Amino acid sequence: xxxxxxxxxxxxxxxxxxxxxxxxxxxxxxxxxxxxxxxxxxxxxxxxxxxxxxxxxxxxxxxxxxxxxxxxxxxxxxxxxxxxxxxxxxxxxxxxxxxxxxxxxxxxxxxxxxxxxxxxxxxxxxxxxxxxxxxxxxxxxxxxxxxxxxxxxxxxxxxxxxxxxxxxxxxxxxxxxxxxxxxxxxxxxxxxxxxxxxxxxxxxxxxxxxxxxxxxxxxxxxxxxxxxxxxxxxxxxxxxxxxxxxxxxxxxxxxxxxxxxxxxxxxxxxxxxxxxxxxxxxxxxxxxxxxxxxxxxxxxxxxxxxxxxxxxxxxxxxxxxxxxxxxxx
Amino acid sequence: xxxxxxxxxxxxxxxxxxxxxxxxxxxxxxxxxxxxxxxxxxxxxxxxxxxxxxxxxxxxxxxxxxxxxxxxxxxxxxxxxxxxxxxxxxxxxxxxxxxxxxxxxxxxxxxxxxxxxxxxxxxxxxxxxxxxxxxxxxxxxxxxxxxxxxxxxxxxxxxxxxxxxxxxxxxxxxxxxxxxxxxxxxxxxxxxxxxxxxxxxxxxxxxxxxxxxxxxxxxxxxxxxxxxxxxxxxxxxxxxxxxxxxxxxxxxxxxxxxxxxxxxxxxxxxxxxxxxxxxxxxxxxxxxxxxxxxxxxxxxxxxxxxxxxxxxxxxxxxxxxxxxxxxxxxxxxxxxxxxxxxxxxxxxxxxxxxxxxxxxxxxxxxxxxxxxxxxxxxxxxxxxxxxxxxxxxxxxxxxxxxx
Numbered sequence: 001x002x003x004x005x006x007x008x009x010x011x012x013x014x015x016x017x018x019x020x021x022x023x024x025x026x027x028x029x030x031x032x033x034x035x036x037x038x039x040x041x042x043x044x045x046x047x048x049x050x051x052x053x054x055x056x057x058x059x060x061x062x063x064x065x066x067x068x069x070x071x072x073x074x075x076x077x078x079x080x081x082x083x084x085x086x087x088x089x090x091x092x093x094x095x096x097x098x099x100x101x102x103x104x105x106x107x108x109x110x111x112x113x114x115x116x117x118x119x120x121x122x123x124x125x126x127x128x129x130x131x132x133x134x135x136x137x138x139x140x141x142x143x144x145x146x147x148x149x150x151x152x153x154x155x156x157x158x159x160x161x162x163x164x165x166x167x168x169x170x171x172x173x174x175x176x177x178x179x180x181x182x183x184x185x186x187x188x189x190x191x192x193x194x195x196x197x198x199x200x201x202x203x204x205x206x207x208x209x210x211x212x213x214x215x216x217x218x219x220x221x222x223x224x225x226x227x228x229x230x231x232x233x234x235x236x237x238x239x240x241x242x243x244x245x246x247x248x249x250x251x252x253x254x255x256x257x258x259x260x261x262x263x264x265x266x267x268x269x270x271x272x273x274x275x276x277x278x279x280x281x282x283x284x285x286x287x288x289x290x291x292x293x294x295x296x297x298x299x300x301x302x303x304x305x306x307x308x309x310x311x312x313x314x315x316x317x318x319x320x321x322x323x324x325x326x327x328x329x
Numbered sequence: 330x331x332x333x334x335x336x337x338x339x340x341x342x343x344x345x346x347x348x349x350x351x352x353x354x355x356x357x358x359x360x361x362x363x364x365x366x367x368x369x370x371x372x373x374x375x376x377x378x379x380x381x382x383x384x385x386x387x388x389x390x391x392x393x394x395x396x397x398x399x400x401x402x403x404x405x406x407x408x409x410x411x412x413x414x415x416x417x418x419x420x421x422x423x424x425x426x427x428x429x430x431x432x433x434x435x436x437x438x439x440x441x442x443x444x445x446x447x448x449x450x451x452x453x454x455x456x457x458x459x460x461x462x463x464x465x466x467x468x469x470x471x472x473x474x475x476x477x478x479x480x481x482x483x484x485x486x487x488x489x490x491x492x493x494x495x496x497x498x499x500x501x502x503x504x505x506x507x508x509x510x511x512x513x514x515x516x517x518x519x520x521x522x523x524x525x526x527x528x529x530x531x532x533x534x535x536x537x538x539x540x541x542x543x544x545x546x547x548x549x550x551x552x553x554x555x556x557x558x559x560x561x562x563x564x565x566x567x568x569x570x571x572x573x574x575x576x577x578x579x580x581x582x583x584x585x586x587x588x589x590x591x592x593x594x595x596x597x598x599x600x601x602x603x604x605x606x607x608x609x610x611x612x613x614x615x616x617x618x619x620x621x622x623x624x625x626x627x628x629x630x631x632x633x634x635x636x637x638x639x640x641x642x643x644x645x646x647x648x649x650x651x652x653x654x655x656x657x658x659x660x661x662x663x664x665x666x667x668x669x670x671x672x673x674x675x676x677x678x679x680x681x682x683x684x685x686x687x688x689x690x691x692x693x694x695x696x697x698x699x700x701x702x703x704x705x706x707x708x709x710x711x712x713x714x715x716x717x718x719x720x721x722x723x724x725x726x727x728x729x730x731x732x
Contacts, residue, residue: 037447045446052439147565149531151460162464239435241461243531246435290443293380293425295399300431 053283070267088150088242112225161237200267380425384415410645501541573600592617642719665692682712
């Protein structure tokens with residue numbers, strides 16, 4: 001173990017530096033938007049960023065696990081949609097909020113577990129598998145809901161996303177903090193975190209070391225599904241209508257945030273703090289763009305651009321790391 | 330290491346530059362639009378992606394306008410109406426929305442939130458669905474911002490006023506009458522089967538029209554509409570052209586008896602027309618709610634006799650006048666609201682294409698729940714289609730405006 005730390009300590013420095021640069025970018029963006037329109041610097045507006053990134057962050061945390069292993073989960077957006085539709089359908093037909101929430105979480109978990117089962121038991125690449133299930137989950141959502149929109153959720157339920165401390169600080173900040181701390185500890189301070197990175201580096205080596213990689217993979221995709229369902233509840237609290245078109249671009253947003261945060265799609269390298277900052281950057285961009293009265297079309301373009309730039313930057317970094325190592329020897 | 334840092338910094342700079350340049354284009358566009366007068370609508374328009382601004386920069390009031398979607402025939406005409414009124418009233422209007430493929434209630438909510446943050450004086454929205462962002466609209470009203478819906482309403486207690494294009498009943502009656510006339514060769518013993526095609530189950534306008542059509546039909550099915558058999562099942566063809574095509578093909582191949590269709594959105598009409606052609610069912614008559622210009626080709630070819638629609642240009646124009654009155658503390662009240670449109674030319678009659686049809690001089694009807702009605706819906710055919718304002722060009726049909 002110590003050996004591994006030694007060889008990667010140089011990279012750790014880099015990782016830390018990359019995250020501090022990201023942090024600089026985040027503050028730079030806030031100042032930039034603040035200069036364009038001073039409204040952006042109002043506490044209420046800044047805190048609104050946390051409100052609009054709630055779902056994204058909740059899904060980005062398990063996504064960091066997945067991408068660290070070299071996998072990916074494209075289906076998160078529609079897992080959210082499907083869970084939301086199940087929530088709406090259950091609430092409409094039974095009137096029981098507790099039942100609806102349970103059904104929602106179970107649906108998300110099942111969707112995630114299905115991904116996990118296929119990916120851990122077969123050699124189908126996660127990209128292909130979750131591309132297929134993405135379409136599958138969307139299809140199920142459409143079959144259940146048809147053209148219906150489920151609305152009329154109880155006011156008490158909406159509070160999970162609309163309550164604000166002192167009328168300014170969104171309630172999301174509490175559970176985002178809890179989720180983040182849990183995932184941070186798992187990622188950085190547990191054997192699970194170490195194994196995730198090791199799988200990303202060299203899965204076979206980890207297997208030979210006696211670690212049940214199939215189990216790990218199954219659980220991280222399942223966790224991704226559960227968290228997507230949680231995200232759907234937060235989403236529904238904020239936008240009190242469930243319909244099949246709702247989660248469309250969320251997978252792109254989540255993956256972009258994780259990649260931007262410094263988790264390599266090649267696997268083995270990642271950062272939970274980076275994911276947090278990545279999500280915040282995306283939130284600031286979204287908020288900044290709306291304050292500038294730019295529409296969502298531009299935002300999607302920018303998301304795509306960031307993703308590409310992030311991917312290219314990473315491959316360049318990886319390349320340099322290799323040459324640097326050779327130079328040392 | 331340093332190289333990586335500089336690379337990242339370079340990326341950050343490039344991305345912020347990109348953001349910069351898009352702002353500048355937005356503002357120059359807006360400035361260009363603001364400085365010209367009534368022609369503003371020509372310059373600043375149809376762009377998707379960026380918000381467009383109209384009216385003077387130093388205006389007393391800033392008003393944010395959110396359509397269902399941008400860069401689409403109907404809303405382009407609305408936008409030009411807002412632009413013209415913005416110049417007349419000296420109100421600064423920000424027009425922002427997404428294209429049809431991108432639009433969502435969530436995006437609309439974000440725009441509303443941003444108008445609240447920027448302390449706009451009023452928010453005018455055409456709602457994609459009636460309940461998604463009631464909380465945000467409430468927040469706006471708590472902050473003293475006036476909320477007015479136009480074209481498509483939200484829940485009554487989430488807004489101050491709703492500027493409605495026409496009474497749903499009237500639209501329904503015109504549609505049914507139009508189709509009944511087209512199918513007059515059918516008889517009570519051998520009635521014409523007519524299907525209803527709507528968009529989605531949660532579209533407030535379409536649902537109101539459907540209910541009104543069914544009610545109107547039920548009340549006169551033994552007299553005026555005896556030669557028509559109205560199918561009770563409604564086909565929902567979505568907001569998207571591809572989806573509409575599929576749904577309508579399925580409907581027409583399932584029920585070959587259908588000889589008439591009432592289509593309730595501008596998307597549906599072209600979809601019905603094209604699937605009818607592909608399935609070789611030439612004799613089906615269509616009457617629909619649609620932008621006349623989009624159906625001009627079908628009218629020219631004799632496939633469609635008429636569409637029903639108001640003047641969306643005037644709807645935008647009137648909405649800003651209502652907003653202005655509300656902002657000045659003169660809420661529309663009583664039986665009618667008088668705007669510059671009152672007593673002027675609405676269109677020409679579809680019977681002869683010359684007899685002017687006027688807006689009532691006493692004003693736009695005010696209904697309960699703070700609803701202001703633009704006027705009666707208009708039947709459009711080739712005789713009066715050139716009177717349609719604000720589309721395809723900014724000056725289309727404008728010669729009779731306010732006359």
